[in-house]
Amino acid sequence: MPAGTVYAANSYEQDAIRVKPIGRGTSIIFLTAAVLFAALSVFLYSNELHIELQEASPFDENWTAIIDGEAEAVNEIPGQIDTPAGEPLIIEKNLPESFTREQAVMFRSSLQYASVYLDDRLIHQSLDETASGLRLPPASHWFIVDIPADASGQTLRLELTSPYEDMSGRINHAYAGDRAGLQAQLFHDYMVDLLFALIIIGTGFAMLGSYVFLRSIRPYEMLYLGMMVLTSGFWFLAESRMIQFFTGNQFLIGGLAYVALAFIPIPLLMYVKHVILTDERKWLNAVTAFLFSWFVFIIVLQLSGIADFFETLTVTFLLSFISYTLVIGLMIFESLKYRNQDAKRFLAGIGLLLFFALIEVLSFLLYDPVFTSDILRIGFGLFLLLMAANALTSLIKRLKTLQESAIYEQLAYTDPLTQGYNRMAFERDVQSLLSDSESANGHWLLYVDINDMKAINDEYGHKSGDEAIRIIFRLMTDIIGNKGHGYRIGGDEFAAILAIPSEEEIERLIESLISAVKEADKELPYHLSAAVGRAYVHLGETTNLSDLLHEADKNMYAEKLKTKGQKL
Known part of the structure; x- marks a missing residue:
């Protein structure tokens, strides 16, 4: 077993932590290179090599709806025609002359099952009601229907069926063209939404990654805020109308937005409890547990067919609103009673987010249940900036405090003369070693004592005495190498903890150390020698820590006496 991995205390570095600032010269070089490259790019611009994608054509004109057996013109798309829940909305049109060549048509359903017919022949059907006996959520989705060549003049009929009153009879934009053009149309219309979602998801992963990287200092603000941001990013992705570029899974496409919305308050409350609040409020654990239970419950209701995600959405909205209101109340209390600056900053951020979220909820309930407004994205972006700045400020302060603590700890465990470990470090590492019986067995304790140290100081001065101490320590640590660690534990006394399995x-x-000291002695004006003692660390089942240390000291002192006076 490598010595450096036996006890955690010895993973400590010898050098103090230093943060070296970036020099002005580095910044100037970087900015000069950037400006030079940008200027050359503009000056040398000649040919237009940009690849342009041909977008699709609108396909909203000349549709008729079949209502009670009568054909009525559809005058407004997107729009909604009064259709009872569970009954199909039927719209149809005769294909124009452009459909003499093979094309595709793209539609979007809003929580609707879709069937497409060409002259009464079924050519497309989307969404399943169940999978493996479990009910799948109806998913708002794009579907592309390939129309064969020479279809001009044929009747294209679309049937859309939703089990929900609010979504039944809904008609969205349709487009015609080749598949590449249809996909280009989606990127043209929803690229900003997709990029925003991906940026939020990336930010969430970055926060969680920083928590994993810095987990030894427990940066809970990064953990819980990262969880909330990541979940919010998945919600934005589900609402971006672009999730089908990443998955074709109906459960994910139809359910991700709902479960993400139910989960977001959980890490929010955990963030408040573990990062913001001054006093521990255990009742928040019960609130968090209830919200998680609801999160699981809506999934069970969906899969069992008792209630779809869409049908439980109002309760999810209500619980989220109560959670955010609770958080705001706690932040106000913290700000007033404890003058908590973190609470004030968080209050500003969550208040801003709640304001924009309320606009989104009102839009959903009163205006458009499939529309995610730019206002919410702006609000969440501002919230994220505020919270990220707050978390980074807190993290930087903690890192600075830890850096200072590490420097002070380094000074506390460092011998100023040898710049190696001191007696405090030795006692720390012995305690750490003996706390693990499996690790302790197979180790040796080595004592080294300089002979006639007083004579060196009296005859050659304390400067030579200090030199002798540094030489012995350096030779001891060089011989030990990666087998353990050396310490100066007294004026002219040294110790080492060695992970060496055998007495041989x-x-x-020890013989190598003897030879090294003898060689060093030849170059010195004074005579340098030392005595060595050793003891094997073995933990018996009935041996406690204090008895073991006493026995180890006695054995090492006996070994030291045996070699005392031996000239190294």
Whole structure:
């Protein structure tokens, strides 16, 4: 077993942590290169090599709706025709002359099952009601229907059926063209929505990654805020109308937005509890547990067919609103009672988000249940900026405090003369070693004592005495190498903890140390020698820590006496 991995305390670095600022010269070089490249790009612009995608053509004209067996013109698309829930909305049109060649038509359903007919022949059907005996959520989705060549003059009929009153009879834009053009149309219309969602998701992953990377300092603000941001990003992706470029899974397409919306308040409350609040409020655990239960419950209701996600959405909205109101109340209380600056900043952010979320909810309930407004994205973007700035400020302060603590700890465990470990570090590492019986067995404790140290100081001065101490410590640590760690534990006394399995190997190490000191002695004006003692660490089942340390000291002192006076 490598010595450096036996006890955690010895993973500590010898050098103090330093943060080196970026020099002005580096910034100037970077900016100069950027400006030069940008200027050359503009100056040398000649040919237009940009690849342009041909977008599709609108396909909203000349549709008729079949209502009670009568054909009525559809005058407004997008729009909604009064249709009872569970009954199909039927619209149809005669294909124009352009359909003499093969084309495709793209439609979007709003929580509707879709069937497409060409002259009464079924050519497309989308969505399944169940999978493996479990009910799937109806999903708002795009579907592309290939129309064969020479279809001009034939009747294209679309049947859209929704089980929900609010969505039944809804008609969205339709487009015609080749498949590449149809996909280009989607990117043209919804690229901003997709990019926003991907940026939010990436930010969430970055926050969670920073938590994993810095988990030793427990940056809970990054953990819980990252969870909330990531979940929100998935919600924005589900609402971007572009999720089908990533998955064709009906459960994900139809359910991700609902489950994400139900989950978002959970990490929000955990963030408030563990990062913001001054006093621990255990009742928040019960609130969080209830919200998680609801999150699981709506999934069970959906899969069992008792209630779809869409049917439980009002309750999800209500619980989210209560959660956000609760958070705002706690932040106001913290700000007034404890003058909590973190609470004030978070209050500003969550208040801003709640304001825009209310606009979104009102839009959903009163105006358009499939529309995600730019206002909500702006609100969430502002909220994210505020919270990210707050979290980064908190994290930087913590890192600075830890850096200072690490420097102070380094000074506390460092011997100023040898710049190696001191007696405090030795006692720390012995305690750490003996706390794990499996790791302790197979280790040796080595004592080294300089002989006639007083004579060196008296005859050659304390400067030479300090030099002798540094030489012995350096030779000891060089010989030990990666087998363990060396310490100066007194004026002229040294110790080492060694991960060496056999007595023969410890003997060879001592002999190497003896030879190294003898060689160093030849170059010194004074005589340098030392005595060595050693003890094997073995934990018996009935041995407690204090008894073991006493026995180890006694054995090492006995070994030291045996070699005392031996000239190294």
